[in-house]
Amino acid sequence: MKSKKRNSNSRKNRSNSKHDKINSKTRKNSSKNKLLILSLSFLILIGTGYIFRERIPFVNSIYHSLFSRDYYVFGSSFDSYQKQDPFIEKIMVLEKEIFSNERIKSLKEGSEYEIEEKPFYIVYLSISDSKSKATVIKGVGEKLEKAWENAINNSIDYKNKNGIEPVWIKADIVDDVEKTDIADLNEILEPYYEHFYRKGISFDEKFELSLIESEINANKIINYDDDVINHKKLNEYLEEYKSISIEEIPDYIYQFSTIGYFLDENNRIYELYTDELNYGRRKVTNVDKNLVEGIIKKSAQFLINNINEDGKFVYGYFPTYDKEIDNYNILRHTGTIWSLVIQYKLTGDESIIPKIDRGIEYLIKDAVVYKDDNTAYIVERKSNEIKAGGNGVAIIMLTSYMEEFKTDKYKDLVIKLGNGILELQNNEGGYYHVLNYPDFTNKEEYRTVYYDGECTFALAKIYGISKDPKWLNAASLSVDYFIENDYTKYRDHWVAYSVNEVTKYLPEERYFEFGLKNAELNLERIYNQKTSYHTYLELLMATFELYDRIIENDIKVAYIANFDIHNLVKTINHRASHMLNGYFYPEYAMYFENPQRILNSFFIRHDIFRIRIDDVQHFIGGYYNYYVYFDKINSYGAN
Numbered sequence: 001m002k003s004k005k006r007n008s009n010s011r012k013n014r015s016n017s018k019h020d021k022i023n024s025k026t027r028k029n030s031s032k033n034k035l036l037i038l039s040l041s042f043l044i045l046i047g048t049g050y051i052f053r054e055r056i057p058f059v060n061s062i063y064h065s066l067f068s069r070d071y072y073v074f075g076s077s078f079d080s081y082q083k084q085d086p087f088i089e090k091i092m093v094l095e096k097e098i099f100s101n102e103r104i105k106s107l108k109e110g111s112e113y114e115i116e117e118k119p120f121y122i123v124y125l126s127i128s129d130s131k132s133k134a135t136v137i138k139g140v141g142e143k144l145e146k147a148w149e150n151a152i153n154n155s156i157d158y159k160n161k162n163g164i165e166p167v168w169i170k171a172d173i174v175d176d177v178e179k180t181d182i183a184d185l186n187e188i189l190e191p192y193y194e195h196f197y198r199k200g201i202s203f204d205e206k207f208e209l210s211l212i213e214s215e216i217n218a219n220k221i222i223n224y225d226d227d228v229i230n231h232k233k234l235n236e237y238l239e240e241y242k243s244i245s246i247e248e249i250p251d252y253i254y255q256f257s258t259i260g261y262f263l264d265e266n267n268r269i270y271e272l273y274t275d276e277l278n279y280g281r282r283k284v285t286n287v288d289k290n291l292v293e294g295i296i297k298k299s300a301q302f303l304i305n306n307i308n309e310d311g312k313f314v315y316g317y318f319p320t321y322d323k324e325i326d327n328y329n330i331l332r333h334t335g336t337i338w339s340l341v342i343q344y345k346l347t348g349d350e351s352i353i354p355k356i357d358r359g360i361e362y363l364i365k366d367a368v369v370y371k372d373d374n375t376a377y378i379v380e381r382k383s384n385e386i387k388a389g390g391n392g393v394a395i396i397m398l399t400s401y402m403e404e405f406k407t408d409k410y411k412d413l414v415i416k417l418g419n420g421i422l423e424l425q426n427n428e429g430g431y432y433h434v435l436n437y438p439d440f441t442n443k444e445e446y447r448t449v450y451y452d453g454e455c456t457f458a459l460a461k462i463y464g465i466s467k468d469p470k471w472l473n474a475a476s477l478s479v480d481y482f483i484e485n486d487y488t489k490y491r492d493h494w495v496a497y498s499v500n501e502v503t504k505y506l507p508e509e510r511y512f513e514f515g516l517k518n519a520e521l522n523l524e525r526i527y528n529q530k531t532s533y534h535t536y537l538e539l540l541m542a543t544f545e546l547y548d549r550i551i552e553n554d555i556k557v558a559y560i561a562n563f564d565i566h567n568l569v570k571t572i573n574h575r576a577s578h579m580l581n582g583y584f585y586p587e588y589a590m591y592f593e594n595p596q597r598i599l600n601s602f603f604i605r606h607d608i609f610r611i612r613i614d615d616v617q618h619f620i621g622g623y624y625n626y627y628v629y630f631d632k633i634n635s636y637g638a639n
Contacts, residue, residue: 087159087166090263091152094171097269098261104173107259108144113177115205121147122174122207124258125155126214126590127166130265134168134590135241136215140207144173167265168590170272172212172258174200180255182229188255189227193531193606197222198279201229202254203246209238212258214280218591220320220608262587270587277530278581280588287577292627293346295583298600299616300343303336306613307355311362316612319603322593325612330367330380331390332614333359338397339617341404342624356401360410363394368413371440375423376416379437386435387447388424391417392454392494399461411465418462421455422474429481431455449487452478453494460501475502476511483514491522493535493618496542503546512550513559519543520563527571531606532582534615537622540572544629548636569637576626579619581605 098104111119121144128134137158139151151171159166180188189197195217202210216222219237223230235245260272260280270282284291306314313336316325337359344352367390369379378390395417398410424432433451434444456478463471479502487495499515519526519540526536547565550557582602589595592609602619603609626633 087156090166090169090267091155093267093269094169094261094263095148097271098171098173101259101271103175103259104144107173107175111144113174118142120206122210122256123147123151124172124174124212125151126168126170126172126212127155127159127164128168128590128595129164130167130586130590131594131596133241133593133595134170134214135164136212138207138210148173168586169263170214170587170590171261171263172200173260174207174256175259176257177202178255179205180253182249182251182253185229185253186227189222189224192224194224195222195605195609196276196530197224198276199255199257202256203250205254207254209244209246210254210256211237214588214591217605218320218609260587264586272587277578281581282585282587284577284580287573287580289627289630292576292623292630295580295600296343296346296620296623296627299583299602299620300340302599302601303340303613303616304343304352304355307359309358311358311360312366313359313613316610316615317598319589319592319594319598319609319611322597325610328382329614330363330378331387331393332612332617334363334378334390334393334397336613336617337363338393338400339620341397341400342620345404346624346627353405360398360401364413368417369437370416371420371423374416375419376413377420377435377437377440378417384437385443386420386437386440387451388421388431388433389448389451389454391420391424392451392456392458395421395458396454396461399458399465402465408465414462415466418459418471421458422470424455425474425478428484429477429479431478449490449492450494452482452487453492453496453498456482456498457494457501460498460505463505464501472502472505476506476508479511479514483510488514488518488521491518491526491536491539493538493542496539496546500542500546503549507553507555509555509557512546512555512557515543515546516557516559516563519568523564523567523571527574529578532579532602532604534579534582534602534618534622537572537575537579537626538618540568540575541622541625541629544568544572544633545625548629548632565636569633572626572633573637576623579622582615582619584611 099108107121111121113120119142121141123139123144124136125139126134126136135158137151137155139147139149139154141147141150155166158164197217198213200210200212201216201221204210211221215237220233221230221237222228223233229249231246231249234249238244238246257274259274262270262272262282264270273279273281273283303313308314312328313333314324315328315332317323318325337356340352340356340359343349344356363378366381367378368376369386370376376391377386378394379386380390395414398414398417402408402410402414421431424435426432431452432442432445433447435441436443456475459471459475459478463469463475475498479499482495482499496515496518499511499518503511503515522539526533526540529536547560547563547568549555550560582605584598584601584603586595586599588603589599592598598611601611602616603611604615
């Protein structure tokens, strides 16, 4: 009986145990269901908040405070909805490249700049819709990732608040900071050409008020005449673009440099140079034919876009103020048409021809005047001056036009303009430079060495189309004058052009020697010139063409044994690369008032980033000949 009772109890216990298990499982399932419901509800709440966060300020505020602070760290943290935003897509492309860079990885390990013995990182994001001046937005943090995250969040806030869709983004990561006594700034700035100081400046140790280099130079924050910070310009910029001002310049400032990257409209990313002369421009490993061809086409298109219906160009711009240059120069007008002929030679684009023709007609109607039936001049109307160089450049352009389009349309005019030059040439080969108009009396014997080379080049060009020896005799007389008076000291591109042209018809050894010396004696200075100095490449390329003709035709020139062709090639390639510092890439243009107006043009940094039609002309002239002779240049350099 006892045994049965135990068995009965055992069955009862087993039954109770089974019941307990069922209850436990039910409770667990219930808990899971509750958790699932809570999770789904939470996700729905988040999703609803995200969708409506821009429409309901209260929801947006809550959503941002809950989730934004630690959300944007790296691309993997962005959700699929956000990744559809073009700006977020750009940020992801940018940060992937930046944080895979070895220099950035090294910087992440520890910042040399510290506040209260803690690392301090600063990141700037410059954003532009490509049509208006970039806004520069900052993020700081004790870790580089945090500074980057804050810069992104601040940029998103700005973008959403102002309804801007960034097309271009530039990232600047501070890698070096130097505390500087303001009293020492004058001495620091003194060696620099205008706008050649290439550091950012913070006005406090925490970088609460700070400007990157591009902001400083694009807005004339530094007075380079007195080598001081321009307090007035500084506040004008701060008030307009940052809604703040600074009462006085502090006793100490913080100079800083950055590692930069630029992302363009097609999400192509470019690492930027950090050395002083190339600072802030995309790195170019090889200035090859394709690159140069693209630059010529784009910059020539800038000129085409700036020629009016009457054939007159917009003379130029001051990008800092987005203002046209209120001036005109008919000599530069003529040279600019020459560069459009070059553009046609390169592209064969027939849509350019009407623009060229309009420019020529403007020149003829506005500026050609006649002293008599056989003698013509180019007059500068605003000053009533006749400049020898005006005749020279007009002849160069018109003969180039006739050669390219196989016409003699302007031959009669060219001969009459040539006669005008002959009247200005003296018995030794020099030229009288400036006459008064309308009485054609003498005004100024000498104005610029350019006129001498322009006139001599022109006389040789007339000989090329007429074969009348009087033109070649006059041109050779002037080259003899250049040799006797050592014109190599002027480092003049027009002299190089003229000697190269004359030697096509008079292969005199003394002329070849002078042409080679005109470059070689100046190579060191040309190589080391800090400004873009666009005419230097023209001088070098005219010399290279002359050298190549000596070699190809086996012309006996004793000086060739002493001529260092490798040094010439090295200097040519260096100048071709260095001149890109004067090209308005978007990473430069985005900091000015009207980026689209100036994009792909050429500028003169030390003259308030001036863009003028003749500046663009000379850049095109040098680059075109570099393009034509590119393969030969590098074949000589390799031997």
